Amino acid sequence: MNDAMFTLRAARESDRALIDAYAYSEGMDHLPSLERVTVAANGQDEPVGFIRIALNSQGVAHINPVVVYREWRGYGVGRALVEDAEAHYGELRLVSRGSSKPFYDALGYEECGWDMIEPGVSDDCDGCELRAECGPCPMRKPAAAKERS
Ligand SMILES: CC(C)(COP(=O)(O)OP(=O)(O)OC[C@H]1O[C@@H](n2cnc3c(N)ncnc32)[C@H](O)[C@@H]1OP(=O)(O)O)[C@@H](O)C(=O)NCCC(=O)NCCS
Numbered sequence: 001m002n003d004a005m006f007t008l009r010a011a012r013e014s015d016r017a018l019i020d021a022y023a024y025s026e027g028m029d030h031l032p033s034l035e036r037v038t039v040a041a042n043g044q045d046e047p048v049g050f051i052r053i054a055l056n057s058q059g060v061a062h063i064n065p066v067v068v069y070r071e072w073r074g075y076g077v078g079r080a081l082v083e084d085a086e087a088h089y090g091e092l093r094l095v096s097r098g099s100s101k102p103f104y105d106a107l108g109y110e111e112c113g114w115d116m117i118e119p120g121v122s123d124d125c126d127g128c129e130l131r132a133e134c135g136p137c138p139m140r141k142p143a144a145a146k147e148r149s
Contacts, residue, residue, distance in 0.1 A: 006048060006077055008084050011037035018047045022067045027130070038084060040068070040077045048072040051081040053089055056118040061089035064121050082107055091141060093117055095125060098135030109139040116140060 011019060011034040019039070020030045031037060031052055039047035049068035053061050063085065068077045086092055093116055096104050114122055117138045125136045 005075075006040040006042055006072075006080070008038055008040055008080060010034075011039045011047070011050060015039055015047045015050075018069075019050050022047075022050065022069055023065070025070075026065075026067055028065055028067070029124075038081060040072075040081055042072075049077045049081060051085055053085055053092075054118065054121060055089075056120070060118065061085070061092050062118050062121045063092055063094040064124075065094075078103060079107060086141070093121075093138070093140040095121060096137045096139050098137065101135075101137055101139075104139050107141070109141045112138050112140045114138050 013034065016034070019037070023030055036053040036055070038051050040049040042048050049066070049072060051066040052064055054064040055061055063082065066078055066081050082092070093112065094104070095117060096109075122138070125131055128134070
């Protein structure tokens, strides 16, 4: 499998069922809308992963969330979705699950303070009964790291 086996495009309403299924399978809520949602589509134009960007009132972009269908993990889909969002929105911030932190480490992200995370994004963790197990970590990609990657 290589990059040519998926392409990125804006999400459409017809993608909803798969997007919601991928989110649900990760214990995530369904998306409030398809605004700023990009999918990676396979050769049949079906989504195999998606990223949603949330913008706060200052225009700071947060990944919320990125999910790749299990059978497509490890083939560069997640990296392609995040790098495409970086090209459109500049600095991205996010709350990583402990299990996905190695992915963000590989992309040059660094831990940051919770105060840098939009409340609407960090709220997802507040009061979550799986918080200790999940090990959420606030992260961002500083400009210097962006130039190095
Ligand atoms: C995290 C996730 C999006 C990664 O997607 P992916 O398509 O498998 O990632 P990629 O293949 O693009 O990997 C990009 C880099 O991260 C590294 N990486 C990805 N997952 C990793 C892991 N679990 N451990 C170590 N490295 C990892 C890859 O080795 C790769 O490094 P390289 O480009 O230097 O070779 C995917 O595993 C997923 O959907 N997880 C469940 C949902 C989730 O936790 N989302 C993040 C919370 S918002």
